[in-house]
Amino acid sequence: xxxxxxxxxYRVPLSYELAGRTFSLAMDKCPDCFLHFLDEExxxxxxxxxxxxxxxxxxxxxxxxxxxxxxQPALSHDLVNWVFILDTEQRLVTWVTVQEGYDPExxxxxxxxxxxxxxxxxxxxAPSIRHHLSRRMAGEHIRWHYMPGFxxxxxxxNDHCVRGSAFPGDFEEELKKRFSEELASDxxxxxxxxxxxMKYQREFRRMYPFYEEPAFHIWINDHLNLFSFIEENICRxxxxxxxxxxxxxxxxxxxRLIDVGLCFNPDNYRYSDTYLLTAYGxxxxxxxxxxxxxxxxxxxxxxxxxxxxWEIQED
Numbered sequence: 001x002x003x004x005x006x007x008x009x010y011r012v013p014l015s016y017e018l019a020g021r022t023f024s025l026a027m028d029k030c031p032d033c034f035l036h037f038l039d040e041e042x043x044x045x046x047x048x049x050x051x052x053x054x055x056x057x058x059x060x061x062x063x064x065x066x067x068x069x070x071x072q073p074a075l076s077h078d079l080v081n082w083v084f085i086l087d088t089e090q091r092l093v094t095w096v097t098v099q100e101g102y103d104p105e106x107x108x109x110x111x112x113x114x115x116x117x118x119x120x121x122x123x124x125x126a127p128s129i130r131h132h133l134s135r136r137m138a139g140e141h142i143r144w145h146y147m148p149g150f151x152x153x154x155x156x157x158n159d160h161c162v163r164g165s166a167f168p169g170d171f172e173e174e175l176k177k178r179f180s181e182e183l184a185s186d187x188x189x190x191x192x193x194x195x196x197x198m199k200y201q202r203e204f205r206r207m208y209p210f211y212e213e214p215a216f217h218i219w220i221n222d223h224l225n226l227f228s229f230i231e232e233n234i235c236r237x238x239x240x241x242x243x244x245x246x247x248x249x250x251x252x253x254x255x256r257l258i259d260v261g262l263c264f265n266p267d268n269y270r271y272s273d274t275y276l277l278t279a280y281g282x283x284x285x286x287x288x289x290x291x292x293x294x295x296x297x298x299x300x301x302x303x304x305x306x307x308x309x310w311e312i313q314e315d
Contacts, residue, residue, distance in 0.1 A: 007263050007277045009147040014276075015061045016040040018069070023086060025093050026126065027117035033095075035069075035084065045071070058276055060260040062224055062251040065089035068260050070276065081274065083249050083262060085131065085226060091119040094131045094218060094226060096249055098264075103303065108235055108245035110264065111304050112228055114218060132313040134219035135159035137227070141284040142257065146277060154227075155288050157212070160308050162229045163290055164211025175201055208237040209296050214305040219315050223255045232304040233297045250279070257281035 018037040025033050036044040036052065044052035059069045069084040081098040095115045102111045116130045137156045143165070145151045153165030175198055176183075182194035215229035227250050234244030250261030263275045302308060 007146050007150075007275045010145070010280065011276055011278045012060055012260055014040075015059045015067060017061070018043075018059050018067060018086075023093075024120040025084075025095070025117050026120055027093075027095065027115055028130070030095070030097075030115045032117075043071070060276065060278075062220075062253060062260055066220060066224055066251070068251045068262075070262050070274075072274065081262070081264075085220060085251060086119065087131065087220060088119065090129070090221065091121055091124070091127050092129070092131050092220075093117050093119055094220070096226075096228065098247075098249070106235055106241050106245075108241055109232055109304050110230060110245065110247060111306070112216075112230055112247065112249070113306055114216065114226075114228075131218055131220050131226070132315075133159075133307060133310055134217045134225065134315055135312055136219065136315055137217045137225055137254070141286075141288055142281045143284055144259070144279040144281045146279045153284060153288065155291060156215075156217070157291060159217060159312055160215060160305075161295075162213055162215040163288075165288065165290075171205055204238065204243075207239075208234055210290060210293065212295060212297060214299070214302050214308055216305060216307040219313075220251065223253055225252045225254050226250075227252055227259075228305075230304045232302050236301070237297075250277075252281075257283070 019039045021037050023035045025035065031047045034046050038044060041056055042054065043057050044054055046052040055071050055073060057069055057071045059067050061067055065088045067086040069086060071082040072078060073080050073082065079100045083096040085094040087093065095117065097113050097115065098110050100110045101107050103109050116132065118126045138159045140156045141153060143151050143153045155163040155165065157163045179194040179198055182190050185191055213229045213231050213233055215227065218226035220226055228248060230247035231244035235241055238244055247264045248261060250259040252259040258278065258280055260278050263277050265273045265275060
């Protein structure tokens with residue numbers, strides 16, 4: 001994980017409160033596991049009956065009792081990421097597995113799957129509830145501020161789809177603003193390069209008219225929501241499948257409008273970096289005209305988020 005002053009510029013301090021604690025996780029549909037946090041950055045993890053494996057981790061707190069834990073297993077050679085949402089108050093856990101390179105035709109893509117379970121506590125019965133897929137954020141429009149000068153509006157178009165904030169009619173104006181300095185240069189080579197980039201963006205816009213990607217929302221508690229998306233549509237529509245493929249997993253406080261989480265930053269066919277981040281949000285109660293635009297994409301071919309076909313439980 002790289003140290004960077006980019007999407008992590010607002011990141012809350014890492015939490016070291018898990019050091020010395022052990023969690024026995026009883027998972028519903030994947031192997032149980034034990035997490036033994038040795039100190040502020042090292043842990044041991046194992047399945048029942050198997051040796052512990054030493055890994056590094058980073059943790060952030062979303063509220064007084066809920067932790068966002070990120071692990072990149074060393075033996076995966078950066079092709080796997082794990083996120084554990086440890087909800088110590090309700091004794092619940094969500095384990096999100098992220099697998100890069102699962103699709104040989106689109107090696108830039110990753111597959112994101114959440115798994116639900118409980119935290120065993122000696123002498124107490126297992127909780128009857130679980131974290132679960134939710135549709136409570138559908139219809140919301142939130143502008144998230146990730147760093148100075150970079151704000152992106154998430155349009156939670158429905159329970160499994162997130163859209164971007166740029167309406168198609170604004171594209172040409174945005175393009176001119178983006179390359180205004182280069183176009184005003186006295187160097188013909190700089191102008192030519194800018195015009196070539198603008199031409200590519202126009203051509204790509206015809207293949208990928210606007211930002212629309214698969215996503216999921218998971219109810220953690222009454223004020224926390226786990227949100228994830230991956231850029232599968234943009235990857236499938238880019239020439240040579242060389243764009244998109246990135247993604248995000250963030251634990252959102254939907255009352256305070258602060259989130260903490262993980263951003264994937266793909267580079268060619270390998271993820272060069274992952275960033276832990278914090279963003280601050282503001283609701284856009286006016287909505288956005290892009291909500292009314294029909295989807296131009298074939299969602300039946302998407303495989304990066306199996307949750308698209310999962311049943312959504314009512315909160």
